[in-house]
Amino acid sequence: MSDAGPGVHGVLALGVEISGARKSFGTVTALDGADLWVEAGTLTAVLGPSGCGKTTLLRAVAGFERLDEGSVSVGGRVMAGPGVHVPPERRRVGIVPQEQALFPHLSVAANVGFGLPRGPERAARVEAMLELAGLAGLGGRMPHELSGGQQQRVALARALAPAPSVVLLDEPFANLDAALRVTIRTEVRRILRASGATAMFVTHDQEEALSTADTVAVMRAGRVVQAGTPDEVYRNPADLWVASFVGDANVLPGELVGEGKVACALGVLECRGETGAGPAVRVVVRPEQLRLTPSPVAGAVLHDRQYFGHDALARVTLPDGTDLVARGTAAALPPDRAHVSVGCEGEVIAFGA
Amino acid sequence: MAGAAVAVAALLPVVYLLVRAGEGGWTAVSDTLLTERTGRLLARSLGLATAVTGASAVIGVALAWLTVRCDLPGRRLWRVVAALPLAVPSYVGAFAYVSVFPWLTGFRGAFAALTLLSYPYVFLPVAASLERIDPSFEEVSRSLGNNAAATFRTVTLPQLRPAIATGGLLVFLYCLSDFGAVSILRFDSFTRVIYQSYQSSFDRTPAAVLGCLLLAVTLVVVSAEARTRGRARYYASGPGANRPPRVTRLGRARWWALLVPVTVAVLALGVPFANLVRWLVDSVQADVDLARVWRAAGGSLLASGLGALVTGAAAIPVALLAARHRSRLAAAVERSAYVGHALPGIVVALSLVFFSARYLTSLYQRLPVLVFAYLVLFLPLAVSAVYTSAVQASPALDEVARSLGKRPLAVLRTVTAPLLAPGVAAGTALVFLTCMKELPATLLLGPTGFETLATRVWSATAIGAYGDAAVPSVLLVVAAAVPTWLLSRRLGRQAAT
Numbered sequence: 025m026s027d028a029g030p031g032v033h034g035v036l037a038l039g040v041e042i043s044g045a046r047k048s049f050g051t052v053t054a055l056d057g058a059d060l061w062v063e064a065g066t067l068t069a070v071l072g073p074s075g076c077g078k079t080t081l082l083r084a085v086a087g088f089e090r091l092d093e094g095s096v097s098v099g100g101r102v103m104a105g106p107g108v109h110v111p112p113e114r115r116r117v118g119i120v121p122q123e124q125a126l127f128p129h130l131s132v133a134a135n136v137g138f139g140l141p142r143g144p145e146r147a148a149r150v151e152a153m154l155e156l157a158g159l160a161g162l163g164g165r166m167p168h169e170l171s172g173g174q175q176q177r178v179a180l181a182r183a184l185a186p187a188p189s190v191v192l193l194d195e196p197f198a199n200l201d202a203a204l205r206v207t208i209r210t211e212v213r214r215i216l217r218a219s220g221a222t223a224m225f226v227t228h229d230q231e232e233a234l235s236t237a238d239t240v241a242v243m244r245a246g247r248v249v250q251a252g253t254p255d256e257v258y259r260n261p262a263d264l265w266v267a268s269f270v271g272d273a274n275v276l277p278g279e280l281v282g283e284g285k286v287a288c289a290l291g292v293l294e295c296r297g298e299t300g301a302g303p304a305v306r307v308v309v310r311p312e313q314l315r316l317t318p319s320p321v322a323g324a325v326l327h328d329r330q331y332f333g334h335d336a337l338a339r340v341t342l343p344d345g346t347d348l349v350a351r352g353t354a355a356a357l358p359p360d361r362a363h364v365s366v367g368c369e370g371e372v373i374a375f376g377a
Numbered sequence: 378m379a380g381a382a383v384a385v386a387a388l389l390p391v392v393y394l395l396v397r398a399g400e401g402g403w404t405a406v407s408d409t410l411l412t413e414r415t416g417r418l419l420a421r422s423l424g425l426a427t428a429v430t431g432a433s434a435v436i437g438v439a440l441a442w443l444t445v446r447c448d449l450p451g452r453r454l455w456r457v458v459a460a461l462p463l464a465v466p467s468y469v470g471a472f473a474y475v476s477v478f479p480w481l482t483g484f485r486g487a488f489a490a491l492t493l494l495s496y497p498y499v500f501l502p503v504a505a506s507l508e509r510i511d512p513s514f515e516e517v518s519r520s521l522g523n524n525a526a527a528t529f530r531t532v533t534l535p536q537l538r539p540a541i542a543t544g545g546l547l548v549f550l551y552c553l554s555d556f557g558a559v560s561i562l563r564f565d566s567f568t569r570v571i572y573q574s575y576q577s578s579f580d581r582t583p584a585a586v587l588g589c590l591l592l593a594v595t596l597v598v599v600s601a602e603a604r605t606r607g608r609a610r611y612y613a614s615g616p617g618a619n620r621p622p623r624v625t626r627l628g629r630a631r632w633w634a635l636l637v638p639v640t641v642a643v644l645a646l647g648v649p650f651a652n653l654v655r656w657l658v659d660s661v662q663a664d665v666d667l668a669r670v671w672r673a674a675g676g677s678l679l680a681s682g683l684g685a686l687v688t689g690a691a692a693i694p695v696a697l698l699a700a701r702h703r704s705r706l707a708a709a710v711e712r713s714a715y716v717g718h719a720l721p722g723i724v725v726a727l728s729l730v731f732f733s734a735r736y737l738t739s740l741y742q743r744l745p746v747l748v749f750a751y752l753v754l755f756l757p758l759a760v761s762a763v764y765t766s767a768v769q770a771s772p773a774l775d776e777v778a779r780s781l782g783k784r785p786l787a788v789l790r791t792v793t794a795p796l797l798a799p800g801v802a803a804g805t806a807l808v809f810l811t812c813m814k815e816l817p818a819t820l821l822l823g824p825t826g827f828e829t830l831a832t833r834v835w836s837a838t839a840i841g842a843y844g845d846a847a848v849p850s851v852l853l854v855v856a857a858a859v860p861t862w863l864l865s866r867r868l869g870r871q872a873a874t
Contacts, residue, residue: 088776112779119780125773129795138791139781186781 037064039222040085040190044094046246047080054080056246057094062190062239064099067216068224068251069233072243073269078226081243082192085224086119087112099189118183118191122198124175126167132178133163139186149185157181157215172200173208180212184219191216193225197232209236230270234258242266260296264375267308274314274348278307278374289346290368297374308373311351315367316340318358322365326350329360340366383691387753390728391592391720397731398585409586419590422566425487425559426552432492433548434541436641437499443634445507447625455638456504462645463497464861466814466831468557469850470494472838473652475562486562493645494558495551499544506540507533525625546602553595554721556817561838567591568723568817575727575821585731588724595721653854656847670848673833680744680819680829681812684751689805691752692759693797699760700767725753726821747822751812758811759804766800806859813856 039062047055054077062068070078083089085096087103087110095105098117103110118139126135137150154160157177167175176196183191196212197205213236216223227233233240234254241251242262250262261267268275278288278295280303286295288307295307316326316338323343330337336354341347348366350357358364398406409415443449444456462470471490474481481489510533518528556568563569567587575584627634729750733741740746770793778788816831823832830849837845 086776086780111784112776113782113784115780116782117780119777121773121777123773125771125777127774127777127792127796128769138778139783182777182781188780 038097038100039064039066040224041097042081042085042094045081045084045091045096046093047077047084047089047091053077053246055084055091055094058243058246058248060241060248060251062222062224064222065220066222066238067213067236068239068241069237070224070226070241070243070248071230071233071270072228074228076243077246078228078243079194082119082194082224082226085190086117086192087115116186116188118186118188120176120179120183120191120193120196122194122196124179126175126178126182128167130167131163132159132165132167132170135167135178136163136181136185138182153181153185156184156218158211173204173211176200176208177211177215180215184215184221188221190222190224193223195227196225197227197229205232212236234270240270242270244269261308261373264306264308267373267375272311272349272351274309274311276307276309276346276348277377278305279303280305280374284371286372286374288372289342289344290366293368294371295374296371298376302376304377305374306377308375309348309368311337311349313369313372314340314348314350314352315369316350316352316356316358316364317367318362319365320363322363324364324366326358326362326364327360329357340364342366383695383756387756390725390732390750390753393732394585394588394592394724394728397728398582398589401580401582405582406586409583410590415587415590418565418567418570418587419594421484421564422553422591423594425484425491425564425566426549428488429491429495429552430545430549432488433496433499434545436492436496437544438503438537438541440496440500440638440641441504441507443637445504447627447631447634449627449631449634449638455642458642458646459500459504459638460497460861461858462494464854464858465494465646465649466557466816466834466853466857467491467494467555468561468816468831468835468838469653469854470649471558471561472834472843472846472850473649476652476843477648482562483564487559487564487566490558490562491552491555493641495548496641496645498547498551499541502540502544503537506537510536542602546598549598550595553591553598554723556721556723557835567594568721571723571727572817575730581731584727588721588727591721592724653847653850656843656850659844660847662844665845665848667848669828669845670830670833673828673830673849674852676823676827677813677829677831680747680823680827681751681809683744683748684755684812685805685809687748688752688755688759688808689763689801691756692763692804693801695756695760696763696767696800697770697797699764700770701772720754721817722750722754722815723817723821725750726818729753729818730821742822742824744824744827747819747824750818750822751808751815754815754818755808755811759808762804762807763797763800766797770796810856810859814853 040060041062042058042060045055045058046053056077058077058081060068060070060081070081072078080089084091084104085098090109091104095108096103097105098115102108103115103117127138130138133150133154136153137146140146140149150163151160154163157180159174159177159181162170162174167178170178180191180193180196193212197209200208209232225237234257237254239251240254240257241248242257243249244265250257250266252260257266258271261270264275267273276288276290278286280295281287281292284295286293286305286307290309293307297308298305316324325341326338327341328339331354333354335351336357338350338357338360339347340350350366440455440459444452444459449455467490470493471486474490475486478486514532514536515528518532519525523531553567555566556572559566559569560572568591571584571587571591574587575581578584729746733743733746737746774792774796775788778792779785783791813829814831816835819829819831820835823829828836830853833849834846834853837843837849
């Protein structure tokens with residue numbers, strides 16, 4: 025299901041191409057034939073649970089891990105492949121490690137200028153990068169004198185300064201507290217956009233991947249199981265696992281009853297997905313698709329309502345005992361213990377059982 | 378590789394001492410080892426170390442509590458003053474005590490001198506951890522109905538246990554390895570007996586055997602402490618608020634409490650200081666050979682300078698090795714700071730005398746052997762200083778530098794070396810100043826006719842020429858104040874973990 029190769033995207037500028045990447049550490053297989061194609065100038069999130077091999081994939085692109093098999097090209101140039109392993113310093117691949125790793129003995133300006141050749145343009149480039157990163161005037165500071173968010177931006181500016189072919193960010197938002205995370209995410213996206221860089225970042229947070237990236241590559245057990253726009257991945261997940269991992273999902277047993285129709289505990293619904301599979305299927309219903317209407321005679325009961333302000337979550341137990349999660353605006357969601365009738369809006373997704 | 382090579386070289390004297398002791402065969406060993414005399418020697422040495430450790434713990438904890446947790450008048454000043462006795466070399470202090478109180482010799486003298494000079498090893502970590510203990514533990518205890526005294530006993534003291542154990546171990550090892558004070562106060566502990574046995578007898582096997590025994594004792598002590606430490610970690614300060622500690626109001630009693638730090642300061646600092654002043658006055662009248670003092674200072678600079686440079690350089694690969702392979706090795710580095718205190722200078726010196734007299738005759742009683750002894754004795758000190766910097770130079774920094782286009786050698790030059798530099802400089806300086814006041818190894822291994830400030834003090838006082846000892850003593854105390862300050866900072870940090 026992974027879309028490897030330009031064929032899927034038509035004619036596009038070459039960013040990063042990874043094909044058949046394999047890497048084992050002793051008995052542990054980190055990459056098991058991963059394929060990924062990253063379009064130049066875009067931001068790709070590599071999303072997966074911990075231990076799925078996403079960090080190893082990034083380190084293989086940077087050149088810190090040697091692949092056992094497979095190949096990596098950056099900007100059309102083969103960096104790793106049979107008999108080829110370009111050392112990290114000759115790849116023009118920038119990295120932003122999880123802990124930022126700012127050089128503690130160098131000022132902010134010297135950190136940003138670290139990868140630039142000596143010469144008259146160096147200072148100007150550093151200034152421009154600081155400006156771009158919203159750090160103008162902070163060049164003389166030492167790294168420990170900056171806030172966490174500022175350090176993050178220095179690390180990014182340092183990686184971008186030599187105009188690399190691609191920038192890799194390892195869990196870039198993991199060490200920031202929740203309040204800061206959203207702001208920094210937007211800021212990092214703005215800086216990457218403005219610099220026109222190709223970038224990949226690793227995350228285990230699906231919300232972060234969906235909201236920040238142009239393309240989301242979902243990894244599981246050393247493979248890229250799906251890559252596409254956030255909307256594609258959310259609306260048309262490649263399989264049941266992706267459907268449950270990316271976003272919340274109610275999974276119900278169902279039966280295909282005609283062209284694009286499925287019968288389940290919620291009645292007969294419009295569906296897409298693996299409609300050619302046998303009659304027995306699994307049906308994925310997103311929590312926001314459920315419509316709950318108070319009705320004293322209905323058999324479903326709402327409980328465990330959680331209020332978030334912008335919206336609310338609740339659990340609904342159907343008369344047959346099926347438990348579902350529903351999401352809606354706080355106003356639209358009936359109160360706790362209300363008897364409700366449950367409807368479903370829009371198409372649901374079916375997968376072969 | 379380089380790191381492992383340095384570590385092996387540092388172990389050489391210990392190994393050779395074992396070989397040398399065993400050479401005479403089992404009968405020669407047992408003739409020395411299995412005698413009542415040796416048994417009494419063991420009992421005396423351990424008795425002294427135990428008594429000094431106990432007294433130091435009481436003084437150290439009391440001073441720490443008074444200066445950190447009570448409204449003692451001028452408590453910040455007293456905290457600084459309470460750490461200063463560490464700067465007094467034991468032989469300078471011992472001379473001072475015995476010249477003021479001539480009856481204070483033997484066990485009593487050694488006990489008093491060593492306690493007053495080494496209690497800061499307990500005071501510093503305990504004070505640091507008293508400052509860091511989360512006050513909410515004590516607040517919880519009070520809210521559950523315990524009064525202040527019960528809270529101190531059941532809540533505060535258990536949390537201080539790691540700090541007390543750390544400091545107590547240092548005091549214990551200091552007592553076992555001290556040579557200057559016990560020699561001057563004529564208390565026959567291991568170091569003095571080994572030195573006498575080496576000096577007076579043709580057969581040097583007994584000295585080697587006793588050296589091995591002393592080594593074995595220190596190893597047992599260090600490993601026993603390591604075992605209690607495993608359980609003690611449980612008590613290390615928990616997570617939580619960084620609120621300043623509660624200060625106990627002593628009311629009127631605080632003026633009486635002030636007597637404690639004052640008395641300790643008068644005894645531990647006032648007496649040696651007054652005595653140095655008296656010696657200085659004597660020296661003005663006594664027409665001291667100042668040229669000889671400057672020669673001795675030159676000797677100190679040369680030997681200590683070489684020792685520091687070699688040790689500082691050797692520490693780099695060991696510290697890098699430890700920093701890059703965390704866990705086990707890192708723990709070993711942390712512990713090796715203790716082993717540095719544990720390895721008695723006299724034992725290392727003795728082993729190198731034997732070794733060079735037999736295998737390196739061209740170097741026997743030459744400077745390189747002394748420099749090597751400094752390396753063995755103070756490598757752990759240097760490594761722990763470099764280690765702090767080496768941890769900063771994390772592999773992630775190397776990777777970033779390479780991704781920015783630097784080749785491995787350029788990474789070494791622009792990232793690793795600048796990051797290590799402060800640690801290497803600090804370690805080298807610390808070793809330099811510690812070498813300055815080292816006595817037994819310098820005494821045994823120094824070339825004939827070669828004098829340092831330490832040996833000058835020693836030989837002048839040995840013949841009662843106190844005026845001659847004054848200027849070198851003052852120079853030594855001033856030089857020792859710097860490593861004291863650095864050590865006090867390090868002990869403070871250790872207690873934090």
